[in-house]
Amino acid sequence: MTFINYASREINCKIVYYGPGLCGKTTNLQHIYDSTAQEAKGKLISLATETDRTLFFDFMPLELGTVRGFKTRFHLYTVPGQVYYDASRKLILKGVDGVVFVADSQEERMDANIESLYNLEENLQTQGYDLMKLPYVLQLNKRDLPNVIPMEDLALELQKKGEPVYEAVAMNGTGVFDTLKAVAKQVLTELRKS
């Protein structure tokens, strides 16, 4: 639920990057962090294991500017992708305003993508959300690798409701901001409707 602080005239929205392990969720956030002006961002917090795998979540606040006198701030979160961190994933989805599903385009990760997407729907339901009604963007990451599935085939398998689909190479930033912009726009449009 978008958090509006009328006293400080701020709109705070929560966006969660979801997807299977090693699909590039943290890399998306890292790129956004590295490419954003100092005054527009807070710290990038990573609760990670010793081997740099996300343990609980990554978090960074990002200030985009002012709409109708309200400062808009997006709180970007990632979830841990590994299957056994499901309890943590459920918690991070609490209060979510928009979701980016980061799919790994490599052929051998297709099953992991499907499993993670199913898990997203299930966990959203547990928290009282319906993916079909939530601002949502599909990012097809790692498009620079040799063994990737064609975009059309991936979209056919993973697209849920005609959501925007972006090809990305999060390592060099390709498609990262397009994805963020698409989900942020949907969240603000939803705010207008409500």
Next chain:
Amino acid sequence: MKAVIGRFCVECAARVVLLVDRDGQTIAFHGDIGDMDTTSFSSLAAGNVAATNSMAKLIGEDVFPSVVHEGERESIFISVIGRSLLIVVFDERSTLGLVKIRAKKASHEVAAILDEAVSESAAFSRSPNSVFAEITDEDIDSLFS
């Protein structure tokens, strides 16, 4: 709310007091913030309470109404008040006992103000003149230009 938080901060001799939404959004704070990143702090506190409450359920407890972290110099006390968290950061100038007693007293006042704020906010968002209904596509695009 700021006045209540401010008074509570003085009464329990705290360094900082924050009121945070359970989803990790800062509602209000008071005290010696210094260079503390309140946004990150709120988000981590909410994650901490969410994880602790899930652990409570796994051992058959419904909820842990408070969470304490004691450090060598600084300590943190978190009290769950409905949908919000009252967080006290304190050092050797205060004690956990004092913070707990004062927090219990303040929680009723905070809960009443929050209830009022929720009703006012709902009324505001239902208003046909709500500022958000006037947001245009251009307003949204301008954020990304």
